[in-house]
Every structure is written in structure tokens, then in C-alpha cells.
Amino acid sequence: MNPFPLEAFVAGLPWAALGVALVLAATYAVAVQAGDGGQARHSVMDVAWGPGFVVVAIITFVLSAGEGDGGRRVLLLALTGIWGIRLGMHIGRRARGGREDPRYTALLEKARGSRNAYALRHVYLPQGLVMFFVSLTIQVGMFATGPLGPLAVVGTAVWLTGFIFEAAGDRQLEQFKNDPARRGTVLNTGLWRYTRHPNYFGDAAVWAGLFLVAAESWPGVLTALSPALMIWTLAAKTGKPLTEQAMSGRPGYRDYMQSTSGFIPWPPRRH
Known part of the structure; x- marks a missing residue:
């Protein structure tokens, strides 16, 4: 069994982080457009949660080509993709035409000043950090060299x-x-x-x-x-x-x- 390709894995971390950042940026833009009464609808972050992991899985699948075990890479991509896409579609269908989730309303009522700036600090940034940290299981698994x-x-x-x-x-x-x-x-x-x-x-x-x-x-x-x-x-x-x-x-x-x-x-x- 080949040793774990540590250098390739470390080099891929910034790209996975960039993928998470792009998902969050796109979600924020959609939230601003989906709002009514001049207020953004930041609960769309829930819709992006599952697909965000799919984006990370795709990025690390591409970067780990020729490094990690092929069978494990395909399996992790398939399992993450099926889970994340279904979850995103389900929450998106449930939230279509609705209003801000009460949990987000209660959180954003604490804002002093810009509600959107508060959401960036207390919704998008924490969830982005959690998404990146939790996805480390997928990222490491993609580069792992041992067979299934x-x-x-x-x-x-x-x-x-x-x-x-x-x-x-x-x-x-x-x-x-x-x-x-x-x-x-x-x-x-x-x-x-x-x-x-x-x-x-x-x-x-x-x-x-x-x-x-x-x-x-x-x-x-x-x-x-x-x-x-x-x-x-x-x-x-x-x-x-x-x-x-x-x-x-x-x-x-x-x-x-x-x-x-x-x-x-x-x-x-x-x-």
C-alpha cells in the first residue's frame, strides 16, 4: 500500500475551502434576491447545506485523481452526492414560496446595525467553518490509498x-x-x-x-x-x-x- 500523499492533500485544502466560500457567496446572493420587504431570506442557507458538501466532494475527487484509491474515491463521491442532492432538493421544495425560517428570524433579531452583515458573521461564517471541518472526512478519504x-x-x-x-x-x-x-x-x-x-x-x-x-x-x-x-x-x-x-x-x-x-x-x- 502506498503512503498517504500528504503534500497533495495539503495542497488541495485551499481549493476545498474556496469551494465552500463560493457556495456561501452564491447562497448569500440568492438570499438577498429571495427576500421580501427589503429583508434577505437567509434561511436559504439550509438549502445549500447538502449541496455544499457535494461541491467539496467533487473538488477533492478531481484533485485526488492518481493519488487516492479509485474505489474509495468513487464510493465517497457517490454517497455524498446522493445524500447532498436529495437533501438540497427536499429543503428547497419545502421552502419554496415560504418566509424566513423562525429560527433565523429569532437569531437575526439580535442584529445591531446591518442585518445582512450580522448574518454573514453569525450564519454564513459559522456554517462555512463547520462545513469545511466536517467535510475533512471526505477530503481525507479521497486521498487515502488503502483498498476498500x-x-x-x-x-x-x-x-x-x-x-x-x-x-x-x-x-x-x-x-x-x-x-x-x-x-x-x-x-x-x-x-x-x-x-x-x-x-x-x-x-x-x-x-x-x-x-x-x-x-x-x-x-x-x-x-x-x-x-x-x-x-x-x-x-x-x-x-x-x-x-x-x-x-x-x-x-x-x-x-x-x-x-x-x-x-x-x-x-x-x-x-
């Missing part, structure tokens, strides 16, 4: 489980919201019977799977903090906590929280 093996198979299975949970959970929630008869109630069927956040759990599993694919060959295992940051964000920072804070006042949600697992799927409890 059993751990890559396990990683792909974990990714597939997560993708199914995320896609099916999003679909079930979309159907629930489109049913007038269930307006004001709590979704507690399908995957939502076993976890209050099948989409967030699925996202976490997707990144755990990508990490396993990268970790099979040195130094992919050193990127463990990248998926850990993503999972922590989903489970304990901006994903699950903010969603449950917004839902806590809905009738029946407290009972739903008592009976249903908060993150990892598990049979519902009796209470």
Missing part, C-alpha cells in the same frame, strides 16, 4: 440505513403536514413512532457511515471529530433541541416526548 475492505462495506450499510431514515422520515413528515385533518396534532406514526427525529438520526448515521468508509485506510480514522461535530450539532445543539423547543407548546407533544425515544430509534414506552 470490510469496514467500507459496514460504512456503506450504515450510510444506507441513515439515508433511508432521513429520506423516509422527511417524506412522512411532508405527507403529515399536507393532511388538513391532522393539522395541530403530533406525528407519531411510521418512523416517528420509534424516534422523535428520524431525519436527524438518519443524517447522523449517514456521516457515521462516511467516516467508516474513510477510516478503513490511514489516516481516515483521525477525522473522527468531523462526524462527531455533525452528530453533536444534530442531537444536542441546533437540530433536536431547537425543534423540540418550537414544538413543546403543541397539544400532545409532551406525551409524545415521554413515550418516544429522543434520537436513537427504539420501541415506544408505555406511560
Whole structure:
């Protein structure tokens, strides 16, 4: 097995960072154009989140040609692309014609002076840094030289489980919201019977799977903090906590929280 091409990997880092910066710049321009009443709609950042990782994957796939293992490069590109494009299309479809996300409204109400300048500092810059750091799993994996093996198979299975949970959970929630008869109630069927956040759990599993694919060959295992940051964000920072804070006042949600697992799927409890 050839040694890890450290020089080529380091030389590719600025190009990946540039890709993230271009995604953020394009998203900011769209946010300004999509706004109404003279205010930009910065929640379009959510639409660009998944595709941003796809851009990084494409850049590092090109740069790692002739350096990393071909099978792993193709696998990482395919898994990242399928996940990121589906997520971007889903959020884009959900946000079409809507208004600013309440989470962004609450954040931007803290602005003193230019609302857009505040968004650049507190929305785009932090999310860009997180995107670059989390994508290190993909970047390192693209340059890894070891062949695919059993751990890559396990990683792909974990990714597939997560993708199914995320896609099916999003679909079930979309159907629930489109049913007038269930307006004001709590979704507690399908995957939502076993976890209050099948989409967030699925996202976490997707990144755990990508990490396993990268970790099979040195130094992919050193990127463990990248998926850990993503999972922590989903489970304990901006994903699950903010969603449950917004839902806590809905009738029946407290009972739903008592009976249903908060993150990892598990049979519902009796209470």
C-alpha cells in the first residue's frame, strides 16, 4: 500500500475551502434576491447545506485523481452526492414560496446595525467553518490509498440505513403536514413512532457511515471529530433541541416526548 500523499492533500485544502466560500457567496446572493420587504431570506442557507458538501466532494475527487484509491474515491463521491442532492432538493421544495425560517428570524433579531452583515458573521461564517471541518472526512478519504475492505462495506450499510431514515422520515413528515385533518396534532406514526427525529438520526448515521468508509485506510480514522461535530450539532445543539423547543407548546407533544425515544430509534414506552 502506498503512503498517504500528504503534500497533495495539503495542497488541495485551499481549493476545498474556496469551494465552500463560493457556495456561501452564491447562497448569500440568492438570499438577498429571495427576500421580501427589503429583508434577505437567509434561511436559504439550509438549502445549500447538502449541496455544499457535494461541491467539496467533487473538488477533492478531481484533485485526488492518481493519488487516492479509485474505489474509495468513487464510493465517497457517490454517497455524498446522493445524500447532498436529495437533501438540497427536499429543503428547497419545502421552502419554496415560504418566509424566513423562525429560527433565523429569532437569531437575526439580535442584529445591531446591518442585518445582512450580522448574518454573514453569525450564519454564513459559522456554517462555512463547520462545513469545511466536517467535510475533512471526505477530503481525507479521497486521498487515502488503502483498498476498500470490510469496514467500507459496514460504512456503506450504515450510510444506507441513515439515508433511508432521513429520506423516509422527511417524506412522512411532508405527507403529515399536507393532511388538513391532522393539522395541530403530533406525528407519531411510521418512523416517528420509534424516534422523535428520524431525519436527524438518519443524517447522523449517514456521516457515521462516511467516516467508516474513510477510516478503513490511514489516516481516515483521525477525522473522527468531523462526524462527531455533525452528530453533536444534530442531537444536542441546533437540530433536536431547537425543534423540540418550537414544538413543546403543541397539544400532545409532551406525551409524545415521554413515550418516544429522543434520537436513537427504539420501541415506544408505555406511560
